[in-house]
Amino acid sequence: MEPLSFQEYICSLDPTTLPRILRICSGVYFQGSVYEISGNECCLSTGDLLKVMSMALQKVICEDMVTGQTKELPPTFKGEQGCPPPWTHPYCPTGFFQPAPAPGSNPTLQTPFLGGRQWGLTLHQALGRCNGRPQPLLCPAISPYTLLLHPVYEVHATMHLRRDVVKIPSTLEVDVEDVTEKAQHVHFARPLLLSEVLRMEETLPAQAEILEGPGGPAIFESAWVSQLQRGQWLQLHGRSPAWRVLASAPSSGRRFLLSSAYQGRFRRRPRQFTGVQELAAGLRPGQRLHVVVTQDCEGRVDDVPPLGVGDRLEIQRLQGGGPGTRLLCHRHSGEEEDGEELLLPLDLGGGFVEEMCDSKKYGLVELLDQQPLPCEVRVVAADPGLERDALGALPALRLEARLDQPFLVGSFCQEPEKGFEIPPRWLDFSLLLSKESVCSPPPCTLQCRVEELTEAFYYRLLAQLPGSAAPPPPRPPKRTQQGMSPEGRHTSAPRSLTAGARLAPPLPPLPGLPQPSTSKQYGQRRAPRDAGTDRNNAEHDYETVDDDIQKTIRKMQAVFPF
Numbered sequence: 408m409e410p411l412s413f414q415e416y417i418c419s420l421d422p423t424t425l426p427r428i429l430r431i432c433s434g435v436y437f438q439g440s441v442y443e444i445s446g447n448e449c450c451l452s453t454g455d456l457l458k459v460m461s462m463a464l465q466k467v468i469c470e471d472m473v474t475g476q477t478k479e480l481p482p483t484f485k486g487e488q489g490c491p492p493p494w495t496h497p498y499c500p501t502g503f504f505q506p507a508p509a510p511g512s513n514p515t516l517q518t519p520f521l522g523g524r525q526w527g528l529t530l531h532q533a534l535g536r537c538n539g540r541p542q543p544l545l546c547p548a549i550s551p552y553t554l555l556l557h558p559v560y561e562v563h564a565t566m567h568l569r570r571d572v573v574k575i576p577s578t579l580e581v582d583v584e585d586v587t588e589k590a591q592h593v594h595f596a597r598p599l600l601l602s603e604v605l606r607m608e609e610t611l612p613a614q615a616e617i618l619e620g621p622g623g624p625a626i627f628e629s630a631w632v633s634q635l636q637r638g639q640w641l642q643l644h645g646r647s648p649a650w651r652v653l654a655s656a657p658s659s660g661r662r663f664l665l666s667s668a669y670q671g672r673f674r675r676r677p678r679q680f681t682g683v684q685e686l687a688a689g690l691r692p693g694q695r696l697h698v699v700v701t702q703d704c705e706g707r708v709d710d711v712p713p714l715g716v717g718d719r720l721e722i723q724r725l726q727g728g729g730p731g732t733r734l735l736c737h738r739h740s741g742e743e744e745d746g747e748e749l750l751l752p753l754d755l756g757g758g759f760v761e762e763m764c765d766s767k768k769y770g771l772v773e774l775l776d777q778q779p780l781p782c783e784v785r786v787v788a789a790d791p792g793l794e795r796d797a798l799g800a801l802p803a804l805r806l807e808a809r810l811d812q813p814f815l816v817g818s819f820c821q822e823p824e825k826g827f828e829i830p831p832r833w834l835d836f837s838l839l840l841s842k843e844s845v846c847s848p849p850p851c852t853l854q855c856r857v858e859e860l861t862e863a864f865y866y867r868l869l870a871q872l873p874g875s876a877a878p879p880p881p882r883p884p885k886r887t888q889q890g891m892s893p894e895g896r897h898t899s900a901p902r903s904l905t906a907g908a909r910l911a912p913p914l915p916p917l918p919g920l921p922q923p924s925t926s927k928q929y930g931q932r933r934a935p936r937d938a939g940t941d942r943n944n945a946e947h948d949y950e951t952v953d954d955d956i957q958k959t960i961r962k963m964q965a966v967f968p969f
Contacts, residue, residue, distance in 0.1 A: 410582040417462060417560050417577040419538060428590045429457045429564075429583040451581060457564040458595050460572065465559050467530065472543065473552040480549075480556075484530045504533040507543035507553045519545070534558050568618070570598045570837065598839050601831040604643060605813055612644045612845035614820065615838040626834060626864040627664075629854075631819075631827045635836060640820040644849045647814040647828045652771065652780075653807040653868055662865035663798065664810075665771060666828075666856040671796060672768040672788035675778065676803055677761040683751045686722050686759060687734050691779060696722035702758030712749065714757055726750065774806075781807050792853045808872050818850040826850025833864075 410432040411419075420427065431451050467480040505528065508519075528536070533544055534556060541555040560577040598618050604610070620636045652665040680686050680698065689696055698720050706713035714720075721737040733750040740746045768787055769777070784804050789796035798804060814828040826849070860868075 408585050410584045413575075413579050413581050413583050414577050415540075416583050416585070417562055418540075418558060420459075420462070422462060425459060425461060427459045427585060428587045428593065429459060430586045430590075431455045431457070432582040432584050451579075455566065456586070456590065456593060456595075457566060457573075457575075457583070459562055459564045461563045462560045462577075463563075464531075464534075465561050465576070467534070468557040468559065469546075469549060470541075470555040470557065471550050471552055472555060474550075478549065480530065482530070504528040504530070504544045504546045504554075506536075507545050530556075565595050565597070567595050568598055568839070570600070596839055598837045600835050600837055601815065601829065602835050604838070604840070605646070605815060605831045608646060610840065612642065612849075614841040614843050614845055615641050615643055616841065617641065618837045618839055621834050621836040624863055625861050626830075628859040628861060629827070632834070634819065635834075641838070642818045642820055642823055642845050642847065642850075644816040644818070644826070644845070647816050647852070649814065649828075651810040651812060651814075652775070653810055653865075653872075655805050655807065655865065656801045656803065657805060658802055660862075661797075661801075662860040662862065663804075664858045664860055665798075665806075666858075667772060669771050669790055669856045670792055671786050671790040671798060672770060673774050673784040673804075674768055674787045675763065675765050675774075676783040676785055677763050678783055679761070680759040682757060683734050683755040684753045686751075687725055687753060689761075690722060690724070697762040698722060698759040699762055700757065701760050704755065704757035707752075707755075710750070711752065711755065719762070720749075720759070775809060780809065781805060790856060793856060794854075797857055797859065807869065810868070816849060816852060818847075823847040824850050826852040826855070828852055828855040 416429070431453055464482045466482065467484070469478045469480050471477070505519075528544075536542060537556065541557060543553045544556060546554055558577075562575045562577055564573050564575060566573055599607075604615070617635060617637055617639045620639075621632075625632060649666045649668045651667070654663045654665055655661070656663070678689060679701075680689060686696065686698065700714045700716055700718040700720065703716055704714040719739040721739070723735045723737060726733050726735045732753055734753065736749045736751055738746050738749055769784075774782075774784065782805075784806060786796070786798040786801065786804060789799035812830050812832065814830050816826055817829055818824070818826045824847070
């Protein structure tokens with residue numbers, strides 16, 4: 408067929424013949440153009456193919472052929488409400504259309520001919536009679552003159568290598584050619600997100616080409632993540648059955664994601680608590696908690712006795728409710744004595760460490776079955792399947808929470824035997840599935856048992872845990888010079904207080920100044936002069952005293968800036 412404008416083609420298209428394949432021809436845009444369509448950019452270049460899937464009437468532009476005025480009609484148009492216009496014929500329904508009389512006759516409805524069946528065309532019926540070109544019509548509810556109807560459709564089409572359905576207005580100024588019969592063999596490939604592939608397990612294993620690599624900050628420190636780039640070919644083998652555990656090493660500042668397939672062995676470490684509130688949170692149903700006080704805690708008048716370093720407490724249960732809730736504890740004062748019961752308020756501070764005598768070695772699955780998270784452990788036997796287990800050299804490891812995030816097992820086509828596991832919901836990117844089958848067996852994924860996380864992603868995961876109030880990442884300390892305050896001001900220079908400024912705490916008393924009267928006191932600090940009078944010796948002693956005073960002041964300024 409000959410090229411037509413997109414509007415003309417869509418208006419003449421029979422919806423029952425869909426889908427149809429169109430080719431973009433030279434028209435207003437010869438080399439292609441970028442359109443803003445439904446909030447998305449869509450590039451239509453000469454020669455591109457569109458597969459029209461459906462079309463929906465959006466509105467109708469009604470043009471008065473006498474006055475030239477236009478009016479928009481909704482697809483549900485049924486005429487105006489209220490009294491009919493004065494030119495309305497008594498036998499003419501006000502909300503319907505009628506073909507206009509032949510040229511030369513009066514175009515008004517003052518002498519309309521009553522055509523019987525010609526009356527009563529709805530808006531959609533009237534558009535169906537146009538056959539792609541506007542036909543003169545009469546509608547007494549709109550105007551007494553001849554009208555032309557210009558429909559505007561929203562066309563839903565697919566394009567090659569485009570994920571979403573493109574919604575194009577029929578008024579787009581391009582010319583198209585119907586090539587449905589010639590392009591029956593054309594396959595419109597639709598890109599997928601990796602998270603979509605996760606729901607298509609029946610298509611796996613499969614090969615795929617990365618169309619666009621993952622965006623945003625990195626989540627893993629592993630080298631394979633940097634290879635997820637455009638043009639790289641992957642083999643996707645299926646969903647991994649393993650779950651994960653979020654962990655951190657407080658001593659080194661490193662963060663990890665452990666797979667349930669990890670074969671290392673753990674030993675529990677005693678928990679540490681900073682306050683009675685944390686002690687109450689550490690209680691577990693059916694168990695009692697034994698702790699040792701590691702920091703002196705002052706009592707409160709008569710109801711709360713003081714706690715001393717070394718006191719052994721047995722934490723039993725919470726007692727009371729509301730603001731007056733207390734933690735019932737038993738303090739053991741000796742082997743022969745029974746001790747005493749204490750009721751500690753939840754806002755009481757202090758330091759405590761758990762008493763435990765558990766020397767058993769646990770696997771990861773067994774540990775989580777018996778130990779609620781979070782908990783502190785130490786790796787006492789590295790995973791034998793790993794070349795280098797990063798957890799084995801850490802003095803302590805904090806297991807934060809179990810994560811049941813789905814992972815896909817993948818490998819690069821050039822190295823199909825080296826596998827990795829990708830979390831599609833954290834590391835998503837677009838790809839194109841290939842029809843070629845995967846012949847290689849599932850790859851080895853031993854190295855995925857321990858994945859090191861970036862700091863930013865670790866805190867992002869920690870903040871998403873249920874009921875977690877994760878602290879922000881720690882900020883590096885500011886470097887200060889001697890004689891300089893943290894704000895970068897010289898501490899020796901006085902400055903005035905501004906409104907709202909708070910005075911610094913008073914400095915402790917300076918140490919006693921050395922006495923200049925005895926030569927013995929300074930005899931070892933500076934060699935005596937070989938000649939001179941007592942006056943010179945006294946001046947020398949006072950100079951030494953002055954130097955000592957200045958040194959003392961500088962030391963105090965470095966410790967207590969003011």
